[in-house]
Amino acid sequence: MIDFMLNGQPRRCEASPETSVLELLRETLGVTGTKEGCASGDCGACTVAIGEPGPDGELRYHSANACITPAHQLNGRHLVTVDGLAQSDALHPAQAAMVECHGSQCGFCTPGIVMSLFTLHEQQRQAPAPLTPQRLEAVLGGNLCRCTGYRPIRDAALSMNVHPDNRPLWLDAAAPRGGEVSEQRLAPDATFLQPASLDELCDCLAQHPQARLVAGATDLWLETTQRLARFERVIDVTRVAELNLIEEATLDDGRDGWWIGAAVSYSRLEPLLEEYYDAFAHLLHRLGSQQVRNRGTLGGNIANASPIGDTPPVLLALGSRLRLVGPNDGHGVRERELALDDFFLDYKRTALREGEAIRAIFLPRPTEGQTLKVWKLSKRREDDISAVLGAFAWRLENGVMRDVRLAFGGMAAIPKRAAHAEAALEGQAPDAAAFLAAREALAEDFQPMSDVRGSAEYRRLSAANLLERLRLVIAQAETDSPREVMLHAYAH
Template sequence: MIDFLFNGRPRHCEAAPETSVLELLRETLGTTGTKEGCASGDCGACTVAIGETGPDGELRYHSANACITPAHQLNGRHLITVDGLADGSGLHPAQAAMVACHGSQCGFCTPGIVMSLFTLHEERRRQADRALAPLTPQRLEAALGGNLCRCTGYRPIRDAALTMNEHPEHRPLWMDAAAPEPKAQHAADESSFAQPTTLAELIECLARHPEARLVAGATDLWLESTQRLVRFERLIDVTRVAELNVIEETTLEDGREGWWIGAAVTYARIEPLLEEHFDAFAHLLHRLGSSQIRNRGTLGGNVANASPIGDTPPVLLALGSRLRLVGPKGERELPLEEFFLDYKRTALQRGEAIRAVFLPRPVRGETLKVWKLSKRREDDISAVLGAFAWRLEDGVLYDVRLAFGGMAAIPKRAARAEAALEGQAPDAAAFLAAREALAEDFQPMSDVRGSAEYRRLSAANLLERLRLVIAQAESDSPREVMLHAYAH
């Protein structure tokens, strides 16, 4: 059973494990303001706002794609849709601004756009008592990048976003009400959707049901339901496990400093950390997926998914990350490069799960570059992704780590290319040898995202781009190797 507040009213619903929030809205609750567009988290027509109380006791709303959000994850949360924004006859500023700026034409995508504007407005409203940062083009793009509209050309929607604060603050009081107390659903219940809240409960669930599918952000898993119509017999939701939701700064036994990122920590939560220490990784997040996806997706889930074209594993490989695994037999750690065995096969044993991902702090002089090639600039799957880390000391390359996605059945480091550069000056001869070594490191396949030849050439070109970047950094030239578009 799911207990939550829906547009301010308590709801108690029963649903199958594979039920999405969108299905619950339209088929169970009979509320049709939220639309289905792509059913894969791409178009944003189904965007809703989900509110939860943080550790500081403050209620925060985030945007989410209802089509790929498990309905059971609403347990103990607020759910707000376009149907509930108005305060009587008074429109919410997001609605009023869209009307005033003529931001809607056919109207199909409008509910999702309004909800993205709502969460943007709520975030800025919380900042009202602090120094309110200006709404930059980058922030606006981040908020609306996951909403597609074929009619308006986006200009009136942009105008609406910029003028929301000019409209009266009509806002139902229930939006600030405390969320209902969630009722834990764990192994002892023998429910088809378990929702443990502690690591001990998760381990119990894994011991009882090692065959169960684990779900966190569901940004990939739920496509099995929406696209392939798979029915999930049993799911274990890891998003409520307290120990999987922490970011812990630590020092390993080998002296490396860094952070253990809990497997249920979302991209949105780690973004400030990445912006401070890993600028290239932070930029990648904006190309990984929309705000709706980053609010839901997790680093642990992206690793556990073991896709050869997952965006974050190559970066983590280049950084030298580790994993902490947990299961009925206890905990163990291993280097990330030992986790991926073959296509969609990992070192996870039966009944095990990822507890945390170790993100090493950059050492002095270390540089990270990440470049993603995809058909769309944003919100698209990689054809090829290259992540490169190195140190340049006295004109010589050290600690070279070159990792690629889309070049093999698993995310993988280019060991031979690394050896060709290690201890060498970053000159044309060394990089020529590295590009030639790539042919021995990888034999990519052809698919709808690119031919094998395209991938080989693209990966080699990314190494050449790396050479040019290093050369430019060592010069006084203000020229860029290539135009640096936002979030590229």
């Protein structure tokens, strides 16, 4: 049973565990303003806003793709759709601006665009900030429109504040308390379980070790929309308090850093990365749309174990570790740690034991002199899957390279470090001879396959070219004009 607020009205619905928010809206509730476009989280036509209380208790809304958001994750939340924004003839500023700027033609994608603008309007009310081109691109980058050419939509975003602030009064209402449905979530016969603590999670894992785990669902729910899969039982980790923490820590080996809870979304992680790892933060803008970053998690990207996942190569290059959790002989909590290098075993196979889950990922603090570069090759500049991704970490000491870690995605059945190429560079000056040896060593590290995203030869050449790019970047940094020539994710 799902208890939530829909456009200010309480709703209580039953749904199978694989039901999406979009299905619940259109097929169960008959609320059809939200449209289905791609059914894979790419086009944004189904964008809705989900509100939940922040640490200060204030309701905050984020955009989400309804087609790949599990309906049961609405428990205790506010759901806002395009159907609920207007009050009689008084349009919400997002709607009024779209009308005034002629931002809609066929209208199919318009509901999703309006909802992205709605979340932007809410953010501006709570914390006004300049609407830079970069910010507008982030907000609207997940909404495709084949008719308008985007300029009128951008104009609408920039002009929302000149329209009367006609907001439904229920937007400021308090969200229903999650505790009202917690007992129901944990019922032994429930098919969609929502544990709220680590102990409850381990109880669920002990009782249902074969259940599918879900966080952001940005990949898992494609099984339902693209393959018509049905899930017997699902365990939702997004409500587990311990999995939503970002905690500073020091490992036994003396490294400082942060344990990132497996349910922390990319959007929550982004400020930390912007402060310490600009290259990693930059990658997030190419990982997916704002809707995807609002829902997707670091833990899910790792557990998915895709050879073309974007974040694992970066974490391998940084020397990350994992904290895994599971039931202790059916009672209590058992934890263990392992290096991320030891987690990926083979295609879609990991070191997770039956009934285990990822609790947190250790992100090391940058060491003195360390540099990180991350370059992603894909057919589209944004919101696309990688063909090849290279992540390179190193530091220069007395003119030679130290602590060299080179990791790639798309080059093997798993995200993998280039051990032979690393050895060719470790302790060497970053000159042409050393990098030639490193490029040649890639043949010992990888034998990539051909698929729709690129041939084996393309991948081999691209990986070698990324190493050559790394050499040029290091050389250029020693000049008077250390500006790197590249296509930024926000190329304005």
